[in-house]
Amino acid sequence: xxxxxSKYNYFYKQDIDTYTCMNLINKTIFGLSTNKIDLIxxxxxxxEALKNINPNLFSALFKLGIIINQDINExxxxxxxxxxxxxxxxxxxxxxxxxxxxxxNCWYCYxxxxxxKMTNEIQIAIYKYVVNLIKTQSLKYFQLDWFGGEPLICxxxxxxxxSKRIALLCKKNxxxxxxxxxxxxxxxxxEMIKKFKKINLKGFQITLDGNEKHHNKVKKGESGHNIYxxxxxxxxxxxxxxxxxxxxxxxxxxxxxxxxxxxxxNDIPEVYRNKIEISLQQVWxxxxxxxxxxxxxxxxxxxxxGFVAPLYKLEQKxxxxxxxxxxxxxxxxxxxxxxxxxxxxxxxxxxxxxQKNGTIEYNNIYFNRMxxxxxxxxxxxxxxxxxxxWGPCSQKNIECxxxxxxxxxxxSGIEKTIQILMADFYxxxxxxx
Numbered sequence: 442x443x444x445x446x447s448k449y450n451y452f453y454k455q456d457i458d459t460y461t462c463m464n465l466i467n468k469t470i471f472g473l474s475t476n477k478i479d480l481i482x483x484x485x486x487x488x489e490a491l492k493n494i495n496p497n498l499f500s501a502l503f504k505l506g507i508i509i510n511q512d513i514n515e516x517x518x519x520x521x522x523x524x525x526x527x528x529x530x531x532x533x534x535x536x537x538x539x540x541x542x543x544x545x546n547c548w549y550c551y552x553x554x555x556x557x558k559m560t561n562e563i564q565i566a567i568y569k570y571v572v573n574l575i576k577t578q579s580l581k582y583f584q585l586d587w588f589g590g591e592p593l594i595c596x597x598x599x600x601x602x603x604s605k606r607i608a609l610l611c612k613k614n615x616x617x618x619x620x621x622x623x624x625x626x627x628x629x630x631x632e633m634i635k636k637f638k639k640i641n642l643k644g645f646q647i648t649l650d651g652n653e654k655h656h657n658k659v660k661k662g663e664s665g666h667n668i669y670x671x672x673x674x675x676x677x678x679x680x681x682x683x684x685x686x687x688x689x690x691x692x693x694x695x696x697x698x699x700x701x702x703x704x705x706x707n708d709i710p711e712v713y714r715n716k717i718e719i720s721l722q723q724v725w726x727x728x729x730x731x732x733x734x735x736x737x738x739x740x741x742x743x744x745x746x747g748f749v750a751p752l753y754k755l756e757q758k759x760x761x762x763x764x765x766x767x768x769x770x771x772x773x774x775x776x777x778x779x780x781x782x783x784x785x786x787x788x789x790x791x792x793x794x795x796q797k798n799g800t801i802e803y804n805n806i807y808f809n810r811m812x813x814x815x816x817x818x819x820x821x822x823x824x825x826x827x828x829x830x831w832g833p834c835s836q837k838n839i840e841c842x843x844x845x846x847x848x849x850x851x852x853s854g855i856e857k858t859i860q861i862l863m864a865d866f867y868x869x870x871x872x873x874x
Contacts, residue, residue, distance in 0.1 A: 443511040444488045449828050450507050452478060452491045453863045459871055461863035464506035465828040466515070468755055470866045471505060481507075519828055523814055528767050533574055534581040536566065536771040537603070539587070539595035541786060545625060545668075547650070547662045549693070549724045553787035554590065559774040561600045562797070567772055569799025571607055575614050578768070583611050587622040588771070588782055596633060604640035619644065621687070626662070627668060629675040634682050643683055646720075647676055648691045651698030651707060673708050680716045690748075691720045695727045703742045714747035721752065737861070753858045753865075755829050761815050762834040770801065778803075781808060781836040808833045820846050826855045 449465040453471075460478050463470050471479075477498060484491045488508050492499040502508045509515070539559045541552055574580060587600055587609055604620055611618035621644025629731075637643075650659040653669040660668040673796050680686055694704055701720070709717065721740055740752035763781040771779040777791035778801050792810065793803035815832035816822065824830070832840070833849040841849050 444489055444503070444508050444758045444772075445494075445511050446481070446485060447506055447509050447823060448515060449580040451825075451859055453860055455864070455871070456865045459867070461867050461871075462505075462507065463859065463863065465755075465826065465859075466519070468757065468829070469505055470863055472867070472871050478494065498561075516822060519759070520816070521816075521831040522810075522817060523831065526759050527765050527814060530768055531580060531585070531839075533578065533580055533770060534584040534586060534763055534766065534769040535567075535571070536586040536588050536769075536782060537592075537599075538600035538771070538773045538786065539590055540774050541590040542594055543589065543591040543625075544594065544627060545591070547659050549726050550837045551785050552590065553785055555787045557774055558595050563772075563774065563776050563795065564599060565604050566776065566795050566797050567603065568606055568610075568684075570772075570795065570801065571610060571799075575616065580614075580616050581868065582617045583607070583619070583660075585618070585620045587624075587742050589619075589623070591625055591629040592622055593624050596628070601636050601640060604642065608640055621645065626659075626672045626675050627815035629679065631678070634679055636642070637679070637683060642813055643685055644687045645679065646689045646691055647672065648693060649705060650693050652701035655698040655701050659717070659778075676717070677710070677713060686716055688716060689718045689720050691722055693724050694723055696723050699739070702739055706743060706746045706748075709748075711747055715749065718749040719743045753861045755855075755858065755862070756831070758832060759828075762836075765815055765835045767811060780807070781834075783836070806839070810839055818846070820850065824852060826852055826859075829859065830855045 447464050447466065450462065451465060452462050454460050455472075458475050460473050460475065461470055462473050466813075477495075479870040480491065480495065480498070481488075481502070484494075488499070488502075491502075491508075499508065522856075537559075537776075540557065541555050543550070543552075543554050544560070546554070559572075568683065587602060588815075600622070604721055608618050608620065618641060620640055620642040622642060623646045626647040649657045649669070649672065653667070656672070657667065676688065676690070680688065692703055719740065720734060724743050737752060740750050744750040760766065762781075764771075764782070769780065771782055772795055773779065773786050773791070776795040777786070778793040778795055779786065779789070780792050790806060791804075792807035793801045795801055815835055815838055816827065818832070821830075821832040832838075832853060833846075833851065837849040866871055
């Protein structure tokens with residue numbers, strides 16, 4: 442058997458004696474001395490010779506994917522893993538927008554909040570669609586995802602009854618059912634939480650726009666109402682009363698509110714912090730981050746105080762975005778069907794239309810999106826970061842202008858993420874030794 446070095450190895454020099462290393466397919470970070478790196482480079486074209494000189498090093502590098510069998514075609518392997526996942530039919534993610542209306546008017550929101558709520562007719566069509574999915578696909582897992590607008594405006598009319606019916610349908614067919622919602626959190630009530638339990642609603646993404654002062658300024662609620670305090674109290678209530686909760690606290694930041702973000706920490710009692718995952722997100726309409734805005738330092742402040750705060754991570758699944766998956770759809774309140782949720786649903790053409798019989802009539806937007814994978818282009822096929830990136834998402838590919846790939850490529854961002862993860866590993870696992 443002959444061997445070669447993987448084309449997806451990344452070695453990063455931390456100091457004069459140490460490198461941190463990773464095979465981007467395997468994604469395990471480890472450290473090596475400069476002498477060992479020199480040895481690898483010495484036998485770059487003949488790694489099997491390393492087996493005779495340092496068998497222990499060779500064995501470790503083989504297990505970590507740095508050295509692989511000569512006959513393995515890594516590109517074909519990655520393409521196969523990618524296609525297996527994006528065309529899989531054993532799970533399904535259905536996002537439902539019961540309304541585009543919202544109880545707030547945040548200045549950065551990209552959606553046109555047109556009036557209208559999902560009718561009973563559309564709800565029946567959605568239920569029929571799920572029935573058809575179960576009949577035609579070997580589903581093992583079903584993810585229901587509520588989005589908006591503010592979906593809790595329609596909780597009793599849409600979210601609760603439709604969730605209940607779909608949950609029961611999944612249970613009868615032995616399908617694992619999961620239910621989640623993206624909400625501003627303000628409308629959550631004690632009665633709602635009781636019903637959350639009945640429909641297995643345990644996944645939440647709730648947004649804060651900085652500390653109390655900044656959040657209330659952005660949300661602009663009814664006069665005399667402290668939007669921030671009520672939202673934080675609601676977050677604490679669902680943590681107290683729901684088991685196995687999965688709660689992501691999205692904190693939107695700009696240069697104006699950034700310094701206030703860590704004040705949120707003191708408003709969350711320590712006992713609840715390990716149930717909250719922090720996601721720091723820059724408001725996309727603002728300028729690039731000012732150098733004074735140390736995102737890593739801010740994130741680490743939450744981490745040190747007991748929150749879950751994975752600021753930088755590499756995607757373990759072999760695809761870019763859930764919208765790239767065949768077994769996924771977004772159904773708006775009026776029956777329009779999309780793939781991507783980062784849309785102004787009122788003004789973008791849909792990928793298809795939900796029919797009364799529970800089928801979706803897709804159009805050329807959908808077929809153009811799904812007819813090729815996100816990595817099937819010369820740039821991605823030749824990129825050394827392919828297994829850590831999987832190319833621009835399908836939506837960006839559709840919107841990309843001719844010769845505009847550089848504008849949607851995230852190669853530099855992926856490399857920065859790898860270097861940050863390696864630097865963190867170095868500080869925690871090597872310097873402390």
